[in-house]
Amino acid sequence: MQGRVKIMIIGHGVLGGAVLDLLSQSGRPYDLYVGARNVQQASLRANVARYTALNLGHHPTIEVVPMDLMNIEATAERLATLHPKIIFNATTLHSWWTIRQLPPDAYHQIDRARGGVWTPMHLVLVRRLMKAVREAGLESVVVNASYSDVTNAALAAEGLAPAIGIGNVANAVPGIRLAAAHLLGCDLKAVDVRFFAQHYVSYRMPNTGTTDGAPYHLTIYREGQRTQPEELDHDEIFANVAGQFRRAGDLTGQSVTAASATAVVRALADRVERVVHAPGPLGLVGGYPVRITPAGISIDLPEGLALDEAVEINKGCQKFDGIEAIENDGTVRFTAESAEVMRKLLGYDCDAVALEECEGRAEELARKYDDYRRRFE
Known part of the structure; x- marks a missing residue:
């Protein structure tokens, strides 16, 4: 550099x-x-x-x-x-x-x-x-x-x-690598992964050992060779992430997010070629493996997975996080279930938020959340 x-x-x-x-x-x-x-x-x-x-x-x-x-x-x-x-x-x-x-x-x-x-x-x-x-x-x-x-x-x-972006999908990857190396009985350095998942999976799976049905895509490599389905069971990997390799959460675990952010920033600053995991690359929904090079960034797709398929996985996954869809004009539409929870608990009636409305909606939500919080003081 x-x-x-x-x-x-x-x-x-x-x-x-x-x-x-x-x-x-x-x-x-x-x-x-x-x-x-x-x-x-x-x-x-x-x-x-x-x-x-x-x-x-x-x-x-x-x-x-x-x-x-x-x-x-x-x-x-x-x-x-x-x-x-x-x-x-x-x-x-x-x-x-x-x-x-x-x-x-x-x-x-x-x-x-x-x-x-x-x-x-x-x-x-x-x-x-x-x-x-x-x-x-x-x-x-x-x-x-x-x-x-x-x-x-x-x-x-x-x-x-x-x-x-940073964090989210990236925060789940170290646990998956640790669990896969353990189950394969090999050196951690030999294991690499390509993980596609929205925010919901990145925090739910490490806590529960399951995605609760939320879609994702995971490819695992050992010494650069793609492992076969019979070698590793995803349920077993996830159970180990939430078990033997469970980490501290809350603010203690924020160092994992900071490390993911630093990895992205350093790859960009140092102008080196590096694969990281990150949410929202190139304005896409959800999280992806991303190849950063001096020429720019691209989605690092494993063989057999097309970009439109990866995007659809993340679109399906985001419904579990309360997002029904992100429309072409940027409007974020919430699932009926999530919107109903906020109506009942906070009196916050919002099925969707347009970009031009986000500041007014944020002020309203902050005010109504503060009222909710005060009930428990």
């Missing part, structure tokens, strides 16, 4: 901060920028990254800059001035662990709606970011952490899709 690479991280919370740490400790020639509304808080977090990296013998270049994604014009001006090669969006109006803070019974009630119903909260900031990138006239590669299985595909309707 020639020269230094400018990487902008927007958001310095649990995920953004962890990615900042990992990039700071990489020893690579990156100029790291942290965009934040609260510069003072972000500076404190950036110093944690500096201290940690220095203890490990690295000397990162980190600069904190003011950035409010709600202000598209100011964001565009800032981005045009800095001209980052890569932008990592680690912002959302609704972190996935928010509902986990509810009492168990309240959490289980609302979790029946699944993840898709929170889409308006995930769309607002990344949509404004992408408008700012367009206004700035940049060709920066945007990596999106905000429910990119769905938001990237919805934003594609406006020509605003980030290049790729």
Whole structure:
């Protein structure tokens, strides 16, 4: 790699901060920028990254800059001035662990709606970011952490899709590799996988040992050779992922997501050829294995699986996450079951959200969720 690479991280919370740490400790020639509304808080977090990296013998270049994604014009001006090669969006109006803070019974009630119903909260900031990138006239590669299985595909309707997402499908792959190597009795390095699945499978399977009927596609390789169905049973693999190779979840497990994000960002920054797993690549629904090269990104399809077949698998899988469909104009339509849960629990009546409506819907949902939360205080 020639020269230094400018990487902008927007958001310095649990995920953004962890990615900042990992990039700071990489020893690579990156100029790291942290965009934040609260510069003072972000500076404190950036110093944690500096201290940690220095203890490990690295000397990162980190600069904190003011950035409010709600202000598209100011964001565009800032981005045009800095001209980052890569932008990592680690912002959302609704972190996935928010509902986990509810009492168990309240959490289980609302979790029946699944993840898709929170889409308006995930769309607002990344949509404004992408408008700012367009206004700035940049060709920066945007990596999106905000429910990119769905938001990237919805934003594609406006020509605003980030290049790729992170986490979700990628978080399930290490467990599958560990379980497959164990069952095959071989070295972990010998095992590789190609996994196609929407967000629902990526969190449900590692917890329950099953996809609950949600569709997916999994190809496993040993020493580069495709294994045969009689060699490995998927149910047995998944049972081992949720059993012997079960990992800590909640915020403790967020380091796995941060590592997946860092793998994507580093492959793009270092201009190397690497296969990663990621949601929302190229504005597609769901998660895929993605080949990143200096020339760009593409879906890494195993022999016998066409791209349209992979997309249909993810479209079927997203119904289990409460998404009936993402329409051609970017409207996200929820399943009747998920919409009904939100109507009964929150009084939130929303069967679908159009892109132009996402901010109003997000405000309404935030308000009604807050009312719901307060019932249990």
